Amino acid sequence: MTTHLDRLLFAQGGQCFFCLKPLPKAEASVEHLVASANGGTNDDGNCVACCKALNHLLGSKSIKEKMQIVLNQRGNFQCPSSACAQPAPPPSPAPAATAPKAALQSTNGNPSAIDLVLADLKKRGASRPRKVATLTSTIKALLKQHQKPNTDAEIVSLIAELQKRGKVIVTDTKVSYRLG
Ligand SMILES: [Zn+2]
Known part of the structure; x- marks a missing residue:
């Protein structure tokens, strides 16, 4: 029936x-x-x-x-019961147009390379590297120490990102800082 x-x-x-x-x-x-x-x-x-x-x-x-x-509920209606409250499977991530630079990416809660560099530079206070070459080797050593990718290309892109964020100003071979 x-x-x-x-x-x-x-x-x-x-x-x-x-x-x-x-x-x-x-x-x-x-x-x-x-x-x-x-x-x-x-x-x-x-x-x-x-x-x-x-x-x-x-x-x-x-x-x-x-x-x-x-x-x-604005189009995303959830019934107030446990039977219905199971979360929908997470949408599969859209493929990124360009692969993010590993050095700039924070993975599984580890600080990203750029965060490590910023923290290290802040810690150094007045004794920050004054030249691009010194900054490069400082970053390289730091990334190596944290087992992050530390090829020249990674470091170049890191310094470029620091400049983009306005944290670092590069004039010819000299570096100044706006770390706040
Ligand atoms: Zn329902």
Whole structure:
């Protein structure tokens, strides 16, 4: 025998009417859009299958209040139940147009190379390297010490990034700092 709930669930493709998550029958209940208390009928046209928790929340609110609840979710409706609250799988990351420079990238919570360099330069106070050549070898040693990529190309791109961020000003062979 097919129940009202079975019929509604089938018509909805086995999904909750509101959150569109797969809805096991044990978690499902019949929601009367116009509540029975407000004169709503049992017809399929007035009924949807949805998560029990949401049905409970909507209760016998007016259809206006219900619409407001749905609209307030701004298109990303989550039913207030554990069955429906499972996070959607994270979207697969869009392929980056260009591979980020390893030296500028912070990976798994480690400080990025540029953060290491900035921290080191701040620590040095007045004894910061005054020449590009010294700065280059200082950064190289620091990155090596932290087992970061430390090729000449990495260091050139690091110094370029420092300049772009306004932390370092290079004039000919001389370096000055705006570390704040
Ligand atoms: Zn739901």
